[in-house]
Amino acid sequence: MFRNILFLFLINICCIQAASAQKTLSLNDAATPSILYSSGTIQRNNQIGGYYFLMQSDRVDKTTNAYLLHVLDENLNRVRKIKFDASTSISLQEAAASDSSMAFLFYYPADKKYELRIYDNDGKLLQSYTRAFDSHKRRLHLQNMSLHNESEGNRTLFEVGDQGYMAVFVRWQAKGTCTYDINFYESRNRKTSKFSPGVAGRDFLRADFLAKTDSLLFVEVSNRRASRSSSTIMAFNIHTRKKAFEVNANKEKWQFEPAAVLPVPGQDTIVMVGKYFEKDVKHVKSNGKGIAIYRVSRNTGAILTRTYNSWETEISRQYSCDKKGQNAENGYLYLHNATLGPDGKLFVAAEGYYRRMYAYGFVHSTVFLPFHLTPSFTRVQNSDMVVLEFNPTDKLVKAITYDKAPSTMMARMDFLNRHMVARNARAYGLFGYRFIHPAGDPGHFSVCYYNGRKSGEEKGYFTYLRYNGQKFRQYEVPLRTKEVSTSVLPAKPGFLLIIEDNRKERTIEMRMEKIS
Numbered sequence: 271m272f273r274n275i276l277f278l279f280l281i282n283i284c285c286i287q288a289a290s291a292q293k294t295l296s297l298n299d300a301a302t303p304s305i306l307y308s309s310g311t312i313q314r315n316n317q318i319g320g321y322y323f324l325m326q327s328d329r330v331d332k333t334t335n336a337y338l339l340h341v342l343d344e345n346l347n348r349v350r351k352i353k354f355d356a357s358t359s360i361s362l363q364e365a366a367a368s369d370s371s372m373a374f375l376f377y378y379p380a381d382k383k384y385e386l387r388i389y390d391n392d393g394k395l396l397q398s399y400t401r402a403f404d405s406h407k408r409r410l411h412l413q414n415m416s417l418h419n420e421s422e423g424n425r426t427l428f429e430v431g432d433q434g435y436m437a438v439f440v441r442w443q444a445k446g447t448c449t450y451d452i453n454f455y456e457s458r459n460r461k462t463s464k465f466s467p468g469v470a471g472r473d474f475l476r477a478d479f480l481a482k483t484d485s486l487l488f489v490e491v492s493n494r495r496a497s498r499s500s501s502t503i504m505a506f507n508i509h510t511r512k513k514a515f516e517v518n519a520n521k522e523k524w525q526f527e528p529a530a531v532l533p534v535p536g537q538d539t540i541v542m543v544g545k546y547f548e549k550d551v552k553h554v555k556s557n558g559k560g561i562a563i564y565r566v567s568r569n570t571g572a573i574l575t576r577t578y579n580s581w582e583t584e585i586s587r588q589y590s591c592d593k594k595g596q597n598a599e600n601g602y603l604y605l606h607n608a609t610l611g612p613d614g615k616l617f618v619a620a621e622g623y624y625r626r627m628y629a630y631g632f633v634h635s636t637v638f639l640p641f642h643l644t645p646s647f648t649r650v651q652n653s654d655m656v657v658l659e660f661n662p663t664d665k666l667v668k669a670i671t672y673d674k675a676p677s678t679m680m681a682r683m684d685f686l687n688r689h690m691v692a693r694n695a696r697a698y699g700l701f702g703y704r705f706i707h708p709a710g711d712p713g714h715f716s717v718c719y720y721n722g723r724k725s726g727e728e729k730g731y732f733t734y735l736r737y738n739g740q741k742f743r744q745y746e747v748p749l750r751t752k753e754v755s756t757s758v759l760p761a762k763p764g765f766l767l768i769i770e771d772n773r774k775e776r777t778i779e780m781r782m783e784k785i786s
Contacts, residue, residue, distance in 0.1 A: 616664060655719055709737075
């Protein structure tokens, strides 16, 4: 009997220790309460290498603040606390790290400049690179409105091993032309180099980040000029700093707009997923004919296989929709991202969106019309999450819909095409979807998104759909309340980082939560 009691006691102790093993951390300092300015992940080798928290600790004068940059590793251990003074107008856009250094990309809107700071692992400043811009003539912008990349992932700044770092900028030219730059910054030697394609005539070129491997950077280069509209997927060699190859979608039978690019583990193959369109159709005004999947050689860029799933045939057998891809309840599907599961199966995370009339729109557009002169009867909302599963030959075999409370993304858009509005909503992070997060086991992952469903004092939930290699299970993390702003970041495989920011008390609490 005593042995049984002792055994149960030891079991309880182990369970308590396991429960408390989820790392928690507070950035509070009772003597100097701080205000959180920016927070995010530090990317290293395409994985979460840590976190940064930029906080205002004091005010120096009217134009200058004292800041603390907290650097944590992937286990929430404190790595460095860097102190510096800077303009009151500052934000930390992104961060990346290598084995020997870490880089932070700052934006100063009032000073019209960007600054890249590179520190060694001891917190010593190695290099500082600044790029100024004139907001009236030649404007320089970060890739902070990507149509493809995760809202919590890097879109501009990437590490290049021991060589240093690279950043992708959008550069607006005179007379409405636009192009992009890919800049290289060395860690030790104060050297920079740049790749820029230039601008022909009145082209409007844009490079949207798609993916990065250990040697290649993939971007979608699109020309938004109506008369010369085109889209090309370019692979850029980050070691030679030259273009490796490009996949010209305009030479295919159908137009192709990528949603995700995935390297296949253990193979010299890249999977490209997106919608396909008729040749004479503008992408921003159409939902396309369906979903296309290309398998491409990583070495040459040659398309090895082409698989098309039409809304009207293959997709409508698994997911109720018409030939334009419209569902009676969810509207159209926006393809957010994709991942590879076991046995080479492909999974695509999609989210519905639709335009609806709303009650206040009638009042706004009739009773109050003399005060604003902008009638608006409709709004664009997001709806349920839909996970699409494809077999190893890239044909759709299953579509599962997960209920989610709809939320308004944009209103007063009566005269804009709904697909164009959805693209803008994705660029601004207004959909519920956030990211696909890998689990600890190969082929296991979680599709993560915000759900605005309210229950009692909870004003919303963070939902994740965990795939265990055979099926999905749905879990929810309640978000806090009026006093505390809660955000969720991806963590190391199998974990999420929950951040609770109490602006009134000026406290930051965070914890690692294990994905069940």
